[in-house]
Amino acid sequence: MNKKTLLITTIGVVIGAIAGxxxxxxxxxxxxxxAITxxxxxxTLxxxxxxxxxxxxxxxxxEK
Incomplete structure (x- = not known):
């Protein structure tokens, strides 16, 4: 996992937590x-x- 992948995933998690x-x-x-709300x-989770x-x-x- 490179830095770009980790950054994109982290941004998605933070935005999703705020949205939740x-x-x-x-x-x-x-x-x-x-159950969820x-x-x-x-x-949030x-x-x-x-x-x-x-x-x-x-x-x-x-790509391979």
Whole structure:
């Protein structure tokens, strides 16, 4: 893993975590029964995971 790959993935994780927390605060779950959005930690971790995975789709694999 080179520095560019690590940087892109880290940026995706940070943006995803921010987006997950904003989703919790703005939309969230009023009843508390939603698995992901009932707690801010769950929503932030899920957002960071999705952000990291999305960012990794923009990384080109090395040619053979």
């Amino acid at each position: 927390y904003l989703y919790y605060t703005e939309i969230g779950c009023l009843s508390g029964t939603c 009932s707690k801010p930690l769950n929503s 899920y957002g960071s995971l999705m952000g990291g995975l999305l960012a990794n789709t923009f990384i080109k694999s090395p």
